[in-house]
Amino acid sequence: MRHVEGTPRHQSSLLPPQIEDYVPADHPVRVIDAFVDSLDMAGLGFDKAQTAVTGRRPYHPGDLLKLYIYAYLNQTSSTRRLEKECHRNLEVIWLLKQLAPDFKTIANFRKDNGRAIKNACRHFILFCRQAGLVSGHLVAIDGSKFKAAASKDQAITRKQLEKQLSKLDLKIDGYLARLAATEQECEADLDSGKVAEALAYLQSHRAQLQDELTSMMESGKTQHCRTEPDAKLMRSGREGMVVGYNAQNAVDAQHQLIVHHELTQASTDNHQLEPITKATQEVLGDQLQTVVADAGYSNGAQVSEVLASGIEVAVPANRSVNNQGEGQYFQKSDFRYLPQEDAYQCPAGKLLRHKTVSSRDRLHLYARSGCGDCPLQPKCTKADRRWVTRHFDEEAMNTAQNAATPERMVRRMATVEPTFATLKRLLNQGRFTCWGFESASSEYSLGVLSYNLMRAINVLGVKRLLAGLS
Numbered sequence: 050m051r052h053v054e055g056t057p058r059h060q061s062s063l064l065p066p067q068i069e070d071y072v073p074a075d076h077p078v079r080v081i082d083a084f085v086d087s088l089d090m091a092g093l094g095f096d097k098a099q100t101a102v103t104g105r106r107p108y109h110p111g112d113l114l115k116l117y118i119y120a121y122l123n124q125t126s127s128t129r130r131l132e133k134e135c136h137r138n139l140e141v142i143w144l145l146k147q148l149a150p151d152f153k154t155i156a157n158f159r160k161d162n163g164r165a166i167k168n169a170c171r172h173f174i175l176f177c178r179q180a181g182l183v184s185g186h187l188v189a190i191d192g193s194k195f196k197a198a199a200s201k202d203q204a205i206t207r208k209q210l211e212k213q214l215s216k217l218d219l220k221i222d223g224y225l226a227r228l229a230a231t232e233q234e235c236e237a238d239l240d241s242g243k244v245a246e247a248l249a250y251l252q253s254h255r256a257q258l259q260d261e262l263t264s265m266m267e268s269g270k271t272q273h274c275r276t277e278p279d280a281k282l283m284r285s286g287r288e289g290m291v292v293g294y295n296a297q298n299a300v301d302a303q304h305q306l307i308v309h310h311e312l313t314q315a316s317t318d319n320h321q322l323e324p325i326t327k328a329t330q331e332v333l334g335d336q337l338q339t340v341v342a343d344a345g346y347s348n349g350a351q352v353s354e355v356l357a358s359g360i361e362v363a364v365p366a367n368r369s370v371n372n373q374g375e376g377q378y379f380q381k382s383d384f385r386y387l388p389q390e391d392a393y394q395c396p397a398g399k400l401l402r403h404k405t406v407s408s409r410d411r412l413h414l415y416a417r418s419g420c421g422d423c424p425l426q427p428k429c430t431k432a433d434r435r436w437v438t439r440h441f442d443e444e445a446m447n448t449a450q451n452a453a454t455p456e457r458m459v460r461r462m463a464t465v466e467p468t469f470a471t472l473k474r475l476l477n478q479g480r481f482t483c484w485g486f487e488s489a490s491s492e493y494s495l496g497v498l499s500y501n502l503m504r505a506i507n508v509l510g511v512k513r514l515l516a517g518l519s
Contacts, residue, residue: 068142068143068146068147069143071139071140071142071143072139072140072143075510075511075512076140076511077122077503077506077511078119078140078143078144079511079515080502080505080506080511080514080515080518081115081118081119081122081144081502082115082144083514083515083518083519084173084176084502084518085111085114085115085118086111087518088111088114088169088172090109090110090111090114090165093165093168093169093172094162094164094165094168095110095111095114095162095165096110096158096161096162096165097109097110098110108148108150108154108158110158110162110165112145112146112148112150113150113154113155113158114158114162114166114169115144115145116131116135116141116144116145116150116155117155117158117159117495118495118498118499118502119140119141119144120134121475121476121495121496121498121499122475122499122502122503124474124475124477126476126477126482126492127482128152128153128155128156128159129152131152131155132149132150132151132152132155135148135149135150136149159483159488159491159492159495160483160487160488160491162491163487163488163490163491163494166491166494166495166498167310167490167491167494169494169498170307170310170494170497170498170501171309171332173498173501173502173505174306174307174308174309174332174501175332176517176518177306177501177505178332178333178336180505180509180517182303182304182306182505182508182509183301183303183304183306183308183333183336184301184302184303184336185301185308185333185336185337185338186302186303186338186339187301187302187338187339187340187341187457187460187464188299188300188301188302188308188329188333188337188339188340188341189299189300189302189340189341189342189460189461189464189465190297190298190299190300190321190322190325190326190329190340190341190342190346190465191297191298191300191318191342191343191461191465191466191469192295192296192297192298192313192318192321192345193295193296193298193469193473194283194284194285194286194288194291194293194294194295194296195293195294195295195296195312195473195476195479195480195481195489195493196291196292196293196479196480196481197274197277197279197280197292197293197294197480197481197484197489198277198480198481198482198483198484198489199274199276199277199280199292199484200276200292201282201290201291201292203274203275203276203277203292204272204273204274204275204280204282204292205261205272205273205274205275206271206272206273206282207262207265207266207270207271207272210258210261210262210265211262213258214255214258214259214262217251217254217255217258218255220251221248221251221252221255225248261273274292276484277292277484277485279294279314279485279486279489280292280293280294280314280486281293281294281314281316283295283316284316293480293481294312294313294314294481294486294489295312295313295314295315295316295317295318296310296311296312296313296469296472296493297310297311297312297313297318297321297325298310298465298468298469298497299325299326299328299329299340300464300465300468301333301464302460302464304504304505304508305464305467305468305504306501306504306505307468307497307500307501308329308332308333309325309328309329309332310493310494310497311324311325311328312486312489312490312493314486317345318342318343318345318346319345319346319347319348319367320348320351321346322340322342322346322348322351322352322355322362322364323348323350323351323354323355326340326355326358326360327358330358330360337360338360338361339360339361339362339363339452340355340360340361340362340363341362341363341364341452341453341457341458341460341461342363342364342461343364343365343458343461344364344365344366344367345367346364347364347365347366347367347446347449349411349440349441349442349443349445349446350411350441350442352364352442352445352446352448352449353442353445356445356448356449361452362445362448362449362452363449363452363453363454363457363458363461364449364450364452364453365449365450365453365458366446366447366449366450377427377428378428378429378430379395379396379425379428379429381437381438383395383396384396384401384437386439386443387400391403392415393415393437393439395417395425395429395435396425396428396429397423397424397425397429399417399423400417401415401416401417401435401436401437402415402416402417403415404416407438411440411441411442412438412439412440412441413438413439413440413441414436414437414438414439415436415437415438415439416434416435416436416437417434417435418433418434419433420432420433420434420435421433468500471500472493472496472497472500475496475499475500476492476493476496481493
């Protein structure tokens with residue numbers, strides 16, 4: 050019988066004599082090495098980039114950054130596993146020049162250098178901009194929920210605490226009643242010592258819950274995660290409620306590179322359009338022409354600010370529809386606004402004058418009396434007065450609505466949503482391994498940097514990237 054046989058274990062010269070020969074010339078790991086070597090680690094703010102004259106010598110932050118980029122490209126986030134890879138993985142041995150930091154050193158680097166890692170992400174995007182990989186003609190913005198390291202069972206809302214306190218009160222009242230019955234010798238066989246012990250435990254537990262509820266009320270919070278206070282309970286599409294963070298990506302449509310990213314604690318996206326666009330403009334400058342986002346980013350004030358900066362905005366307006374008796378009543382679109390008179394003209398030709406302002410909802414309200422005498426009243430309203438609202442930023446929202454064509458919305462989905470799918474694959478299936486907001490932000494930045502490097506390698510190839518970085 051003939052089979053494929055392995056190499057005898059006693060055979061010598063199993064590896065090349067030089068570490069340089071461990072990886073081929075066109076291997077992606079060489080791009081990681083060249084990119085990190087091109088960075089000004091001290092200028093970007095990396096800890097221990099400048100060393101003291103005395104004391105133990107630290108590892109260079111560039112070496113640890115190389116290790117992390119390689120790790121996330123290969124879907125490895127465990128620091129203990131990375132420690133092992135430094136001893137047995139030939140690519141890592143080549144990349145780190147046989148350095149083998151322990152897992153605690155590796156973990157501390159990720160925890161302590163979040164802002165510097167984000168600066169490295171921006172530096173790479175600036176390189177991609179010079180290389181012609183980023184156009185800025187259309188940038189798609191979207192958000193996605195990433196789970197925190199904490200368990201969902203550790204999250205609790207104010208209503209849940211109040212219910213738990215009510216149940217504890219009932220149990221405590223029951224135990225107190227049994228103790229009173231024991232003292233009156235109604236239950237002679239009852240072990241009063243055990244009842245008192247259980248009562249003491251319930252009262253102690255109630256005091257802890259009451260302190261937690263009081264703290265939440267004083268801080269104005271409606272929810273709290275006991276093991277990771279930075280994380281929030283958020284709604285996440287098919288997964289329902291998750292404990293985590295809201296990641297924001299601004300992705301250039303030319304090659305799907307993430308131009309800017311941000312990890313936030315906001316449960317919704319309706320206050321993210323202006324800050325994400327502003328940060329993206331700082332990176333791309335005058336190259337940024339159009340931003341497109343879904344209806345979750347519909348915010349009149351922020352749309353107006355972005356338009357005022359000279360950037361086209363394509364965002365569908367997130368508005369309610371009068372669906373009472375669908376097809377029976379006139380919609381707002383059936384009323385024509387007359388800017389010179391600051392009034393709306395109804396289908397019957399009558400004018401609805403400005404009546405009042407709702408500062409809370411940022412709305413102007415228009416109405417007219419005498420609708421009961423109108424022949425079109427059955428198609429308009431059941432009352433004697435029809436109201437129409439106009440947002441403070443109505444014109445800006447209409448401009449963004451008209452720019453959000455079906456073609457652009459399809460392109461938005463094809464541009465930004467695949468980035469989250471890839472990042473969740475790189476980042477432990479969408480769950481952070483680090484605890485706390487700052488550490489999770491650092492981990493997310495490492496994932497984005499690894500993603501962008503992978504995209505650039507796929508577009509340009511290893512040799513062209515190395516030539517550009519040298």
